[in-house]
Amino acid sequence: MAQTTRNPSLAVIPGDGIGPEVVGEALKVLTATVGENAFDITHYELGAQHWLETGEVLSDDTLAELAGKDALVLGAVGAAPGSTTIPSGLLERGLLLKLRFAFDQDVNLRPSIRYPGVTSPLSQAVLDKGPIDFVVVREGTEGLYAGNGGTLRAGTPQEIATEVSVNTAFGVERVVRYAFELATRRRNRLTLVHKHNVLVNAGGLWRRITEQVAEQFPQVHHDYLHVDAATISLVTDPQRFDVVVTDNLFGDILTDEAAAITGGIGLAPSANINTARTFPSMFEPVHGSAPDIAGKGIADPSAAISSMALLLRHLGREADAERIERAVAADIAERGTAARSTSQIGEAIVTRLG
């Protein structure tokens, strides 16, 4: 087989809620950037609907197929919080987290940029301190997301439920190293966020490894914040951040707050990177399936579109990545206040690709 000349293969999982809507626009922009036939694209209907129809979240066969792809694009999965038709966590743990873990996507990369002109919930005094532009390197394969834990005497007054955060030197080291390397290509500042005064075991490990790796990056200034203090800095002094490195759950929490202060979760892209390149990486907006606005054609596809830039960068197409990023930035800067539909935003960005 002429493997050397084949196109990169892309698995697309539109998912639930607004997932298919935003992914549609993301693929439109991707195609406009690299051409119709640059990628071999296969769609996979997975998510709430698929589960309701088939009783299957993700089969071993599908997982094996996905493993052979060069990259994955995901819209959003998950039932509405509080839904009772779909068991809590079924899709999140059975599909989204399953992919992150099965494909060893250790670095969950989440850039936060405030584009000029975007409405922010922060005061002018805070915004006037300077541009907001940082990246959270969230660990993606350990911590409280490991799925360890259980329940005893469920449903009785004697119930005990546990969740275990699992942290390994191996797992922490690779993301901390990635974060330091990233900092050298940015403003040479790194902040470790944890809660080592309470979580002494996990926090101790993160601190020790950060100090060790730091020795190899003398040009990077590094500091430390407890996670509670970090939520304060995000609203009072977000400019202090360049690269933030943190565990899976703290990263989940901080990146939603980060998305909010920079103008909303509709703009925040993410990459789930398998740094060893033994499995496909996965690109998805930070936002969820947003069942409340699904099907109305009003979801903002900017986050999904920006995720395509992260995809292209990962595949070595830096110039194409930057074309998308410039088009998105220009669209956001000039979008004004008039409401636009999902596809209007997608088309406006295509037009700006130049």
Next chain:
Amino acid sequence: MAQTTRNPSLAVIPGDGIGPEVVGEALKVLTATVGENAFDITHYELGAQHWLETGEVLSDDTLAELAGKDALVLGAVGAAPGSTTIPSGLLERGLLLKLRFAFDQDVNLRPSIRYPGVTSPLSQAVLDKGPIDFVVVREGTEGLYAGNGGTLRAGTPQEIATEVSVNTAFGVERVVRYAFELATRRRNRLTLVHKHNVLVNAGGLWRRITEQVAEQFPQVHHDYLHVDAATISLVTDPQRFDVVVTDNLFGDILTDEAAAITGGIGLAPSANINTARTFPSMFEPVHGSAPDIAGKGIADPSAAISSMALLLRHLGREADAERIERAVAADIAERGTAARSTSQIGEAIVTRLG
């Protein structure tokens, strides 16, 4: 012994950093409110300095003495983050958390009020939506704070560190019930914050119990937010919250963000309540020891002073509690922008007690 006529006894632990400074003003206001001899006050020198001098964090004898008090007042404990003279977590886990756990302080009550005129990092558009006035009921004796977990092969490339979140029906039920009762005395709205789509065991327990208790409070409207989404609402729509109930770690994180948006951690009081009244409750500002500004006489004592209102309310002196709250609110409303010292703020509040 004439137990029936004795004064309530108060143990005061000024602690580290700015702790002694803010506690000094808090006691000044307390005395001005209830009179010189209303309480039997004993000071305990515990914290970083005490440990450096004696090698002891909290002796069994001191713990037993404290157990006999009617209430505890705490300033702040803890070394500077990143300090190497004091082992990470030693004072937090050995003193502050030790007291919360030994005295079974199940409800960690943290009100968040935005006083008119206080500078907030939020935009005018968000502030204009209405007053911000909510209470976080943080569970205080379980979760990731239980101190379960450990380390294998510490310091080696094969290190594994775990942290276990322990949640019991008993522990969750009592704080959820407290939160619903509190909601009936407020605006009848309760929000459970958790992450049940990932932490299915603990999240499942919290949800089930909340649904059960809700049946006994039909007048209270209750909803649910994932913790990541809650950090967004806190900056985009804080007015949506009335009573928030959540676990120990999520409560820690959300109350710092809440303090930030309402004008700073210098204003946020807290009560660690032993709801069974089998042990003393403890009253402390949310802020920490702030080593960077310690000894300068510039720390804002408002949070420590407001904590005295929570103390008096807990001891059944509602009118006195309200006097302090009114004096603090008036001082904050009219403080303007001129810098004042810790003691100037304390004295201004004393003057306003009327």
